[in-house]
Amino acid sequence: MLFKLAILVSLLISLAAGDEYPGFIYNGFKSANLVLDGMAQFTANGLLQLTNETKTLNGHAFYPEPITFKNYSNGRAFSFSTTFVFAIHPVYPTLAGHGMAFVIAPTRGLPGARPSQYLGLFNESNNGNASNHVFAVELDTVLTGEFFDINDNHVGIDVNGLHSEISAPAGYYDDQTGDLKNLTLISNQRMQVWVDYNGEKKEINVSLAPFKSGKPITPLLSLSRDLSSVFKTNMFVGFSSSPGSMLTSHYVLGWSFKINGQAQEFLLSQLPKLPRIGPKERSMLLAVGLPLISISLMLAAVTGVVHLVQRKRRFAEVLEDWELEYGPQRFKYKDLYFATKGFRETELLGSGGFGRVYRGVLHNSKLEIAVKRISHESRQGMREFVAEIVSIGHLRHRNLVQLLGYCRRKGELLLVRPIERRAPTQEMVLVDWVFGFWNTGAILEAKDPKLGTDFVAEELELVLKLGLLCSHSEPAARPSMRQVVQYLEKDSPLPELSDLGISTSGLAFAHRKDFDGFVITNSSYMGPRVSTSIADSILSGGR
Structure with missing residues (x-):
């Protein structure tokens, strides 16, 4: 009588709630009131773990209250619907213990049930x-x-024993193609199962599908069977598992059940997460991006080092102890490099016999300068020449353009002087300029304008040509002092230009081998358009 009264109270409570048939749903098991035995437990994040990877024991989890499965008046089994999300994780990826089962039984815990192949449902004697x-x-x-x-x-449907009434390989039928898609139960992937019994048609349908893919239209298993003789009036519903010798963890993430109705769908986003298996999965950013970033940083570092080395080599200078005494007369190559914008062609003022002249602006003082690049492949005489350059730099005269200093870098030598605003803005080489007039037969055009007309043309021509001969790049080709006197006294005629073996470009002229004169104004040094005075230009440095 007390038992019947309890059932009546339960029915009255269901009716008061607006539903005469019981049902429940667990979106995770953090606050679940299931009855557990054996190895079954709840994890901290709300998973129902039926078995773990430590012992070969059963694991059971049952809804605590009995549920009425049969009609009192006619004894027919009610329809029911259940769905659950599960995952199976074996210790070894390809070797798993025995599986798990959704079960409806007359008692909780299934007393006397054996582990391993009996799945915690039966034993040797009652199977x-x-x-x-x-x-x-x-x-x-x-x-x-x-x-x-x-x-x-x-997947199999079992009635009173483990010899399944019907079974099929784990999988699901694709709604679009109708093809059977295989699933691996021990893949540690979440999957969902639907079990439906139609009491009117006496039909059992079972479906399996990947997590979040939805219930397939075509069930995996379909069995015609009246469960009225199997069920007692009141039954318990739950889960059973036993891993066997190959230890395996069996998880249930969510469970929904309903008598005479459709089991409520889960809030999939609320279901608990499975524990991480193995090393943490690396995101694509870390898996791909991090190596690329590392390689990029390494390449950037190498590029930076190479750039620094190249920059150091680019600005490398020759500095010997004897040069220290000249102090401010020496310029840093880097300063001249940036002053001339890297000796850019747009800054080129002119080309001389042994080098090119560039316009520049010193960054620290904003002084406008002319920089002559000349080559000196031999170290012989370098010290004496630098001393001479520095000495000239100390000279001050209104008719001399001051030589500011020099710079040495490997085999290159650079001479620096200011560009005076009273002179035209374009520059050229003095010796080449004079030679240009001789080469065109108009050497008298190279005269100093300050002479006016008070000169003897023959004597001026003699002096200009003799000066060019004394500036020959080859010492042996220069006239001796005796010859100079003979030329001046007209005891010996000057050689003709064609007899000197000099290139018509004038490139053989210099005051000494590898060093030619500095610069004077005008970019077209081969023509007579120059109007500046020789006295206003820098000394050529010749003897």
């Missing part, structure tokens, strides 16, 4: 007995010959 009154849907991961299993990855 297959009609008196068990047990219905189960197994997710089996071991092929057991004594139960006529079809493979080691199948």
Whole structure:
């Protein structure tokens, strides 16, 4: 009488809630009131863990209250619907223990049930007995010959024993193509199962699908069977598992159940996460981006080092102890490099016999300068020449353009002087300029304008040509002092230009080998358009 009264109270509570048939849903198990035994437990984040990877024992989890499965008046089994999300994780990826099952039984905990191949449902003596009154849907991961299993990855409907009434390889039918898609139960992937019994049609349907893919239209298993003789009036619903010798963890993430109705769908986003298996999965950013970033940083570092080395080599200078005494007369190559914008062609003022002249502006003083680049492949005489350059730099005269200093870099030598605003803005080489007039037969055009007309043309021509001969690049080709006197006294005629073996470009002229004169104004040094005075230009440095 007390038991019947409890059932009546339960029915009244259901009716008061607006539904005469019981049902429940667990979106995770953080606050679940299930009855657990054996190895079953709840994890901290709300998973129902039926078994773990430590012992070969059963694990059971049952809804605590009995549920009425049969009509009192006619004894027919009610329809029911259930769905759950599960995952199976074996210790070894390809070797798993026995599986798990959704179960409807007359008692909680299934007393006397054995582990391993019995899945915690039956034992050696009662397996297959009609008196068990047990219905189960197994997710089996071991092929057991004594139960006529079809493979080691199948779904089966069991009634009172583990020889399944019907079974099929784990998978689902694609709604678009109708093809059977295989699933691996021990993949540690979340999957969802639907079990539906139609009491009117006496039909059981079981479906399996990947997580979040939805219930397939075509069920994996369909069995015509009246469960009225299997069920007692009141039954318990839950889960059973036993891993066997190959230790395996069986998880349930969510569970929904309903009598005479459709089981409520889950809020999938609220279901708990499975524990991480193995090393943490690296994101694409870390897996791909991090190596690329590392390689990029390494390349950037190498490029930076190469750039610094090249920059150091680019600005490398020759500095010997004897030059220290000249102090401010020496310029840094880097300063001249930036002053002339890297000796850019747009800053070129002119080309002389042994070098090119560039316009520049010193960054620190904003002084406008002319920089002559000349070559000196031999170190012989370098010290004496630098001393001479520095000495000239100390000279001050209104008719001399001051020589500011010099710079040495490997085999290059650079001479620096200011560009005076009273002179035209374009520059050229003095010796080449004079030679240009001789080469065109108009050497008198190179005269100093200050002479006016007070000169003897023959004597002026003699002096200009003799000066060019004395500036020849080859010392042996220069006239001796005796010859100079003979030329001046007209005891000996000057050689003709064609007899000197001099290039018409004038490139053989210099005051000494490898060093030619400095610069004077005008970019077209081969013509007579120059109007500046020789006295206003820098000394050529010749003897």
